Amino acid sequence: NPEDLAALLAFKASSDPSNSLFSWVNSSDPCSATWLGVTCDPTTHRVTGLFLQDLNLSGTTQPLSQLAQLRHLSLNRNNLLASSSLPLNLSTWPHLKHLYLSHNRFDGAFPTGISQLHRLRRLDLSHNSFSGEIPLTELTRLPGLLTLRLESNSFTGDLNSVNPSSSSNSSSSISDFNVSNNNLTGEIPKWLSQFPASSFAGNKHLCGKPLPNDCSNLAVDSTGSRKADKKTRGKKDPLVPVYIGADAVAVLGIIVAVTCCVIKKRNRSGTHMVENRFGLRRTNGTRGKVEEEEMVVFEGCKGVDEVGDLLKASAELLGNGCMGSTYKVVMDGGDVVAAKMVRGKSKKKEVDGWLRLIGGLRHCNIVSLRAYHHSNHELLLVYDFLPNGSLHSLLHGNRGPGRTPLEWSTRIKVASDSAQGLEFLHAYDKANLCHGHLTSSNILVDHLGAACITDVGLRQLFPAATTSSSRDDAYEAPELLLTQRKHFTQKCDVYSFGVILLEILTGKMAAEEGEVNLVKWVVQRVAPDLEECARQVFDFELLAYKEMEVEMMAVLQLALLCVAQLPKDRPKMSVVHRMIEDISVKGRREVGAKSIFNDLSFDSSPSPSETI
Ligand SMILES: Nc1ncnc2c1ncn2[C@@H]1O[C@H](COP(=O)(O)OP(=O)(O)OP(=O)(O)O)[C@@H](O)[C@H]1O
Numbered sequence: 035n036p037e038d039l040a041a042l043l044a045f046k047a048s049s050d051p052s053n054s055l056f057s058w059v060n061s062s063d064p065c066s067a068t069w070l071g072v073t074c075d076p077t078t079h080r081v082t083g084l085f086l087q088d089l090n091l092s093g094t095t096q097p098l099s100q101l102a103q104l105r106h107l108s109l110n111r112n113n114l115l116a117s118s119s120l121p122l123n124l125s126t127w128p129h130l131k132h133l134y135l136s137h138n139r140f141d142g143a144f145p146t147g148i149s150q151l152h153r154l155r156r157l158d159l160s161h162n163s164f165s166g167e168i169p170l171t172e173l174t175r176l177p178g179l180l181t182l183r184l185e186s187n188s189f190t191g192d193l194n195s196v197n198p199s200s201s202s203n204s205s206s207s208i209s210d211f212n213v214s215n216n217n218l219t220g221e222i223p224k225w226l227s228q229f230p231a232s233s234f235a236g237n238k239h240l241c242g243k244p245l246p247n248d249c250s251n252l253a254v255d256s257t258g259s260r261k262a263d264k265k266t267r268g269k270k271d272p273l274v275p276v277y278i279g280a281d282a283v284a285v286l287g288i289i290v291a292v293t294c295c296v297i298k299k300r301n302r303s304g305t306h307m308v309e310n311r312f313g314l315r316r317t318n319g320t321r322g323k324v325e326e327e328e329m330v331v332f333e334g335c336k337g338v339d340e341v342g343d344l345l346k347a348s349a350e351l352l353g354n355g356c357m358g359s360t361y362k363v364v365m366d367g368g369d370v371v372a373a374k375m376v377r378g379k380s381k382k383k384e385v386d387g388w389l390r391l392i393g394g395l396r397h398c399n400i401v402s403l404r405a406y407h408h409s410n411h412e413l414l415l416v417y418d419f420l421p422n423g424s425l426h427s428l429l430h431g432n433r434g435p436g437r438t439p440l441e442w443s444t445r446i447k448v449a450s451d452s453a454q455g456l457e458f459l460h461a462y463d464k465a466n467l468c469h470g471h472l473t474s475s476n477i478l479v480d481h482l483g484a485a486c487i488t489d490v491g492l493r494q495l496f497p498a499a500t501t502s503s504s505r506d507d508a509y510e511a512p513e514l515l516l517t518q519r520k521h522f523t524q525k526c527d528v529y530s531f532g533v534i535l536l537e538i539l540t541g542k543m544a545a546e547e548g549e550v551n552l553v554k555w556v557v558q559r560v561a562p563d564l565e566e567c568a569r570q571v572f573d574f575e576l577l578a579y580k581e582m583e584v585e586m587m588a589v590l591q592l593a594l595l596c597v598a599q600l601p602k603d604r605p606k607m608s609v610v611h612r613m614i615e616d617i618s619v620k621g622r623r624e625v626g627a628k629s630i631f632n633d634l635s636f637d638s639s640p641s642p643s644e645t646i
Pocket residue numbers: 352353354355356357358359360372374401417418419420421423424473475476478488489
């Protein structure tokens with residue numbers, strides 16, 4: 035279609051300083067599959083999808099407004115901005131289903147025309163500089179909206195402007211909601227309180243459930259609705275990031291403040307008022323209410339037996355995961371821990387039994403659980419803090435210019451270390467343990483450069499607490515996706531590990547928003563001839579390591595074994611670990627990839643307890 039062609043070329047001309055879109059050339063057809071990130075309707079030959087994440091694109095999206103048939107637009111992690119004179123107008127894409135604009139430089143008011151996108155299912159405007167009010171009334175009227183991510187902007191106003199039950203279409207279709215780190219004010223309405231606290235954190239003047247601060251400081255205005263104190267409304271607090279962490283730690287601290295080292299049970303003191311060094315006051319309940327609480331500290335725990343010190347400690351939000359939020363907490367004595375607040379409930383007995391088992395795991399490739407605190411409402415887990423980031427950030431962080439490529443030797447070491455940790459876990463005490471939620475963000479690197487797996491066993495313990503996303507699904511073995519009640523097995527971990535190996539080899543995420551998942555992406559490309567096609571899937575950062583291609587080929591073959599559809603066809607973790615070790619040793623001796631595999635015996639038979 036000439037209009038689509040012109041629009042794409044105009045966008046490339048104005049927005050592609052790094053020539054990332056070099057495959058977009060006037061002489062070819064955008065629907066010919068050679069154009070990076072472009073998909074078309076096979077019948078109409080109109081452009082229906084643009085997947086252009088992480089390409090250092092800049093300028094405005096104005097030329098793309100001509101793509102009238104667009105259904106998926108993904109421009110995450112670029113440098114795009116709104117035109118200085120006009121706010122972004124979405125009505126030019128009336129068929130849009132997925133719009134991902136996160137991590138760009140968009141500012142100004144919320145995009146106009148949102149009410150016309152009746153098919154919109156996923157909207158992600160997070161990590162920009164949008165300001166003004168969020169048009170919640172319009173958004174809740176979109177019948178199929180599932181995702182609304184607006185975090186880390188500068189939105190203002192309160193969330194009470196809409197009552198979904200009175201709007202024509204209830205907002206109940208939204209299952210993924212996040213407005214954290216904005217300047218929102220007032221009380222969180224009841225219909226939004228089902229979302230976790232992390233969806234609202236970092237709005238200093240927002241209050242009410244699920245946040246820990248109640249709304250008693252709100253003034254009642256003449257209309258009877260409660261508004262935040264006018265003096266403090268709308269002002270951006272420079273300490274917001276500190277407050278977020280300190281706030282959460284204060285709350286955690288309240289829970290644990292009356293506990294001490296080994297095991298102390300039943301705190302019947304009711305309300306605790308605590309003031310931390312930022313002057314925040316928090317309460318955890320009404321006087322007289324009895325909470326059942328327990329603190330358990332495991333061997334080797336440093337600093338946390340003085341739990342009251344958590345109140346004074348500085349804390350920093352590291353991130354929000356599918357089970358809760360994780361903070362880096364620097365204790366007064368200098369000890370640093372990672373504190374993870376898990377939302378959701380599970381039977382206390384079960385939690386205790388399980389966490390005591392997990393807390394006993396000590397291996398150089400498993401992040402140690404050092405302590406936990408369990409109350410009626412929350413579970414707080416204290417882990418060693420690992421300072422060198424996650425495999426996810428090493429592989430996918432800062433893919434733009436200025437990135438330091440991740441060497442092959444580092445990648446194979448991470449693979450080997452984490453395989454070793456997983457092998458240990460699977461064999462531990464004949465308990466048939468499995469990880470249950472192995473992802474590249476759950477592989478962390480310690481101060482010595484060793485890779486360690488974290489979050490062991492949490493998914494099994496809190497299946498209801500996890501918010502499933504396409505990213506998580508991409509790591510899940512096919513047998514898990516078939517059922518609601520998940521039965522995690524060690525062979526499920528092997529599948530997830532295979533996905534991680536593919537991430538290491540390709541440099542691609544397990545699931546890029548709006549794209550086919552990584553396993554399918556690789557399989558489709560290498561299916562015609564593995565050896566011939568393998569090079570097409572390797573991360574371009576690895577193309578410099580010609581002499582290591584043999585190793586990479588062998589790791590690719592191993593990854594494909596791990597992601598076999600049937601659990602019985604996947605190797606055991608002990609075998610996977612041995613294969614990786616052998617590959618890196620034999621690969622260096624320049625043995626052909628095929629013969630590496632022929633050399634290795636592998637027993638894929640399931641362990642007795644694995645029935646799938
Ligand atoms: N022990 C730790 N030491 C250092 N950083 C950590 C530690 N645990 C978690 N992190 C980091 O904190 C951030 C949030 O972690 P969290 O486990 O809450 O979510 P996630 O790993 O991103 O997602 P998921 O919930 O799917 O595991 C991540 O960037 C992770 O790398």
